[in-house]
Amino acid sequence: MESYLPESVMLETLAKVQPMQLEIVKTGRSAHLDCGVNSRNGHISFDLTVFEELEIVRQFEFSSIGNAGDLEEEMACLQAYVKRIKAEM
Secondary structure (H helix, E strand, O other): OOOOHHHHHHHHHHHHHHHHHHHHHHHHOOEEEEEOOOOOHHHHHHHHEEEOOEEEEEEEEEEEEEOHHHHHHHHHHHHHHHHHHHHOO
């Protein structure tokens, strides 16, 4: 049986991702945040897609399926990506 992270954890993570989205936009890239709630079970998931021109160059996925370690790992990847692209400016 799948385990789901609580809504509060997902909303806290979303609140951390949104400032990273702004930092990406400041580098001249587009960043689209798509957040959804599963209609069957009410669990939140979202992803952040980064574009250069019309091409997808990176995507970060945050799912309520799994554990907090998975979210932390994806957040660390996002933070490293933002740090790298800001250094390229």
